Amino acid sequence: MIFVQINWDSDGGLYFFPLDLQLKIFKKLGAEKYIKLPKAGTNPRGVEMTGEALNELINNKKCYNK
Numbered sequence: 001m002i003f004v005q006i007n008w009d010s011d012g013g014l015y016f017f018p019l020d021l022q023l024k025i026f027k028k029l030g031a032e033k034y035i036k037l038p039k040a041g042t043n044p045r046g047v048e049m050t051g052e053a054l055n056e057l058i059n060n061k062k063c064y065n066k
Helices: 019-029 051-058
Strands: 002-005 013-016
Touching: 002 051, 019 051
Parallel strands: none
Antiparallel strands: 002 013
């Protein structure tokens, strides 16, 4: 997975999360803490990742970032 963080008046980031890292964090947190499901009655374009999961991914040594 590639994640791009855009901060208009500051530094952003470009992150690459290998599949094995994603699976490791998913197993550690479980689906309820990894995936944020959309609210009923909305028209979402997909599911979201929780902030906790994203922090775990970004702060892992296997994450590649620039």
